Each structure stands twice: as structure tokens, then as C-alpha cells.
Amino acid sequence: MPNPTAAMLVIGDEILSGRTRDANMHHLAAELTRHGIALSEVRIVSDQRDAIVAAVKALSDGFDHVFTSGGIGPTHDDITADCIAAAFGVSIDVRDDARELLAAHYDRQGSALNEARLRMARIPEGATLIENPVSIAPGFTINNVHVMAGVPNVFQAMVATVLPTLTGGAPLQSQTLRVDRGEGDVAGPLGRLAEEYPELSMGSYPFQRNGAYGTNVVIRGSDGPMVSEAMAKLVALFPGTPA
């Protein structure tokens, strides 16, 4: 059975402006790989309603699971929940259980559950809440879309909550060989090996170290013994260093 597919949608201007470097994508990619779900596309869009709605629709239609990060806080540009509701044509409003979570939290903190913070209890109709053990304001799942916070430690906690509820595939195995040859020398034989193993994915990543050219060759697949077999053939072609 092929591995389930996933896409990620990162919402927010801060990465597009170059102000911050994304951390959530890298975290999710590694977690999904471990869980046997193939991350197949990532989109990063700005805080624009049309862009978010279009991306949610396209990714929800195209992949088994969609994970979003960002845009569910209290400020004017946090419009993700409303856009998700619009994408699925459902209503959205402050929901009692989410409001109660927030009220108890801010009461403990001695802060006010003001109008801005109450925005974080807006949940599209029919969604299931995703627990936020860090700062309480919940994420939610609707259809195949998991809507999570952009703050990295909150995002990571939500991923840890959601992933065990999803049916994964066999974990994707990966083996790497470091070859002290340029990519152009590796390419021909590697291409023929890739044809021999259509179930596996083979990638080559050139690097330069201390002035010398080299290539990391990565073989990936969900069938561990097959990955090892193909790697043994690769080593016979190019004696290298497992990396």
C-alpha cells in the first residue's frame, strides 16, 4: 500500500519577508517521515484571505492530510480560522468549549479575556479541537485539514497530539552514501540503478568541501530490505562512506 500523502501550508508574512527562517516545516517533515506519511508539497502564503482560501482548497483536494501553521492568534492579521471556514463553506463563531478553556487560562494568569483574545475561540462548524498544552488557545481539525499555531513550541506540541491519530504507512527508510566524485560522474550509473528500483526514490546532492567536489546519494523507500539491497549495489559502483 502506498504511503499516505500530506501537504503543509505556512501562513504569514514573516518568512516571506526574510525576517525569520521557518522551523516548523523542517520539524513536520521529519515527524511525517518517521510516521510513514510522505510530505509532498509545502506552500507559504501571506496573510491574504484569497491566497489562504485558494491554497486550503487546492491542498485539501490534492493530498490525504493538510497541516497549516500560523494565523490563529488574537491580532487583526490572524485570519486563518475564518479562511478555513470559507474554504469549506461552513460557518464560524466563538465556540463555548474553546471559550471556557481560554477563560480559565486567563483567569489563572490574572489577564482579561478581552475581545482580541476571544478571537482565538472562533472555530469553524464541525471542527474538532487540537489541544494546546503550552498557551491553551486550541488548534482544530476539519475534514483532512489540521490547523495549528505558528509559534514553534506550540506547533510541535500540536503535531505530537495529531500524528498518533492518523494512520501512517511503513516508516520511510533512508540511507546515504558520501561519494568523492562529482555529480556528473555519479549520474549515469545512478539513473540506471533508479530504473531498476522504481519503488525507491534516489536523490543526489552535490557538495564542495575543502575545494573538492563530492556527492551525497540518498536512497529512500518504505521497504527497508530493498533500500539496503539497492544501497549495496550503489556501494559496489561507487566505493564511498556511509553518511
Added chain:
Amino acid sequence: MPNPTAAMLVIGDEILSGRTRDANMHHLAAELTRHGIALSEVRIVSDQRDAIVAAVKALSDGFDHVFTSGGIGPTHDDITADCIAAAFGVSIDVRDDARELLAAHYDRQGSALNEARLRMARIPEGATLIENPVSIAPGFTINNVHVMAGVPNVFQAMVATVLPTLTGGAPLQSQTLRVDRGEGDVAGPLGRLAEEYPELSMGSYPFQRNGAYGTNVVIRGSDGPMVSEAMAKLVALFPGTPA
């Protein structure tokens, strides 16, 4: 005049698998911001023909400029040039000037211009070459799409070649204020300030340091004096530290 828009398309499995962390996106985002071009969307797709062709079409239609990275090397999974040709319905073949660049380079190196390396001279009809001072194999521009290598130092050199040829806008200015208040306290007044300045983009980024909550507020726009004016009003609302 509004700033020109741009999108980036990252092609390759290595980021989606969590193996490597993207560096090119972060570099391009900062360079475009400096050049007054607004990076508005990024997509990362795997080495799959259909995914690449669809993304190129959508982004080329939707934005003033498109920058791609990855998939123009010598191996079997380097299919970007062919996909670009397919997206624009033009033919592709080994081009004499690109072949001569490669032949001279590998001759100097004492390596063979083998069949795999010759793939890097495949250029879609009507494209203009982008110089590669690092490893010679050229990128190319066709219509509004700039096709560049994924290896970071080559990517950066190609960006440096292409950007001065594009008409930018006024450089996007950005000012940041660090406020020692939670995002929920900042949200209301910030939303009203954002309504007052529809030409500016205002974002807030919560953080936690030493157990205390805080918020970085960023005001961006191409009108520098207006950014300063809005920032002065923000400081009056929330005495903070310029960051």
C-alpha cells in the same frame, strides 16, 4: 506604484523529507525585500513532472516574477528544464552556447563532458542563459521565470546576476518594536492602528523569554516616513524597545 510581486518554486525532495533545511528561500526573501520586490508565495514540490509543471504555470500567471531553485543538475531526477519547457509549450534541446561553456569547463578540469553532464546544456527554446560563475552549468530565464540551481552558493550567485536586471520598487522598509506584553494585549490597539494605515503591513510575533511573554511588532511598507510615523504612534501606545 505598488511593488512588483514574486513567487519562488523550490524543486526537490530533500527539504520535503526533512533531510535538509532550506537556505535559498531565506536568502531570496531578504534580497527581494532589499530590491523592493514583494515575495508573495513560495511552493516546495517534489521531483514530479506534473507537480512542477502545474506550479510553474500557476505562479507564472499569478506573479510578476518567479524564481525556481533546484533540479537543473545532471542526474535522472533533474527534470526542471524539461518541465519549464512543457509548462510554456516550447521545445527543449542541448544548446550550442551552453554546451560550449560546459565543454571548456570540463576540459579545464580534466573531466569528461559525458551524457549526464550534457543534460545541463538542455535549454528551452527562447530562453536567456543565467551565468554560473561557481560551477559553470547555466541557469536560464524564460518569460517571467528565472530558473536557478539548488546548491546554495550557485543559487546566490545567480540571484546576484538576475536581480539587477529587474525593475524593483522602493525598497521595503521595516521597523520592529519589542513589547513586554502578551499578543492579546497588543492586538486591539494594533488592529486599530493597522486600519489607520492600510498601505502598511503590521505583524505581531509573540515570543517567550525567561518565562515572560512578549510580542515583537513589525511595521512594513515602501513609504519610509509613513512607517516611522506609524511606529511613533505604536511606541506611544506601548512603550517598548526598538529591536
